[in-house]
Amino acid sequence: MSSEGSDVDFYYDDDDEMIVDDDEGSAISEDDMDGIDTYRDDYAAQPSSSKRKIYEVEFDTLPQEAVEGLIRKDVEYISSILGVETDAASLLLRHMNWNKEKLIERYMEDSAAQSAKAGIAPVEPPPAQIPPSSSRSSSSRSVKTSSAPKRVTRRTTAESALKAKALLTPEPSVEPESFLCPICCDDSQPKTLSLVCDHKFCADCWVHHLKNKIRVEGDYSIKCMASGCTLIATDSFVTSTLAEEPESVERYKELIVRSFVAANKALKFCPYPSCTYTVSCPNAATKSALTQMVPTVHCATESHKFCFGCPIESDHRPVICGVAKMWLKKCEDDSETANWIKSNTKECSKCQSTIEKNGGCNHMTCRKCKYEFCWVCMGPWSEHGTTWYSCNRFDEASGIEARDAQARSRASLERYLHYYNRWANHEQSAKLSADMYAKTEKKMEEMQITSNLSWIEVQFAKKAADELFKCRMTLKWTYAMAYYLQKDNEKEIFEANQSDLEQAVESLTELLESPIEAEDIPVLRQKMTDKTVYVQKRSEIMLEDTAKGFLENRWRWNVNVDGFEPATVLAD
Amino acid sequence: MAALPKRIIKETERLNKEAPDGITAEPHEDNLRYFDVTIKGPGGSPFEGGTFKLELFLPEDYPMAPPKVRFLTKIYHPNIDRLGRICLDILKDKWSPALQIRTVLLSIQALLSSPNPDDPLATDVAKHYKENEKEAIAQSQEWTRKYAVAG
Ligand SMILES: [Zn+2]
Ligand SMILES: [Zn+2]
């Protein structure tokens, strides 16, 4: 379900012939343009046998109906245990924030008080406590003898016959003589509705009231319109009253699902706008689990990636939630100082002319003097890449040597800026690369039309661009992690992996941004495919080793991190 | 403009015929959802002797949504802020469509009699009321004389 990247072998193993799972009998020839979407879907499909990686977490995606099913199960369970209508069970559960055990306990202690608090029965306590299975006196005032349950509940007839007496949703009544609705002051409305409190209002006013609460206020525990009345509209009352307003009913259901999901630590609602999927991830439901893994998940829409363990709405692997949060807080606090760093222009260190970064690659060439340098460290490019790539490192000796407070604080700021600079640069580069790719893609499309290349032959750049974006994000977060890692051998290994990945990423970026001519495509394709595979491998190593480190408790921090031993060597 | 709902017509009629003690509410001729309101400071309160002007507006959703009410006369009260906004539960989450303009205005009158510094809107006034009630009351009286006594 959750593995990404496992489709890589699948993708790159072969250059010409694509292996497509033939499960659905799809036999689409490569030049069948109409079949592209289908082809692409098959192509992207995860082999069901794909193994989870050590840095991946097991999770499941649930459409809204599935969560509604879970809710129904709980409601029916409570209904049978406490011997109440499902409508009552639903209100009781909502009132107890969906905690079944607590509800049963409290209800056994004082069912009348719980019913009143949950808005099922009027507040005045009934004269005597009545065993759960008999009909309740508190609703006797409003029992409609004629009514039978409107919705078929999943109970035996004997049971439901018993419960019918205590129906929570009276049938609409038609007033014999003219009825003046106290809300709209209209006396021409023949149909009135009320909850068991018997506060009658016209059906129209009820519809407006429910709609207003649901759509405008996002409320799903909707009180009776009578002032001071504490009764809450049951699910059946809401759905039957809003029978002509399906959108409001949908929203009502969603609000209930959201509250259920919010109360359940193993569930999380997809944070993407107007998405209604829920992700279930029991393995990441505890605080301690979050010190050992980064639960990156996505809903059924694969691009809806988010962290199950914290509010970050993207993949922040490899760094764990607590440290990622610390880093973001720090960046927020220091944003003033760091702002200028984010700026997109720098001066050439040789001729001082202003250079604007307009692609994702860090290999810069000054237009004026042709000096080649690294955007990140401003050092000459000749020292990078092939020999020794020092760009991800920061010499912390100056911090140790610093004697007076001023120098220390300057060193500490510099240390921060070093990591921040690289962090921000990867984010920026990822965005620029995406833009750059959009241009490339357009060009490829043109080429495909003018030359005799097949659609699949121009897809290699897409894979490269996707991989780059992912790796830039990973790299970005490795700098947040490195900032807080205590300087030791483990950190050195971490930084070596980081450096390898970074180098691979830069070189693939450069390739992706190089000019493309139709006749070069076969060569370019081979090169880019090879480099993409290599980047993929480096990224795998980075993520795997970091994840393993968390499981083996190998990482030591230079600050105190929740769930870890206190830091021994503090930074700053 | 949409026809005025029966409910608003009825309420306006009743406010006109049998206005509550010390309260007036008159709709604008050109906008029958907009009312000029006056409330007399209740006897025994620091606002006694003053006549406070308010504006009241019935939004499109009324009575599903509460009316919007605001003091126009300056008042030194812990539950009313500088802009005249009122912290009153029935104007927010405790609103019920069964409540009326009349009940709202009576509740505001009652709020003048019993300021509640524990649920403050004007935090500085509330603090004043909590730390030195006597002095705060004197201040309220002073403002009443200054701003709410017709001159
Ligand atoms: Zn009505
Ligand atoms: Zn009621």
Ligand SMILES: [Zn+2]
């Ligand atoms: Zn989603």
Ligand SMILES: [Zn+2]
């Ligand atoms: Zn997280």
Ligand SMILES: [Zn+2]
């Ligand atoms: Zn230059």
Ligand SMILES: [Zn+2]
């Ligand atoms: Zn560099």
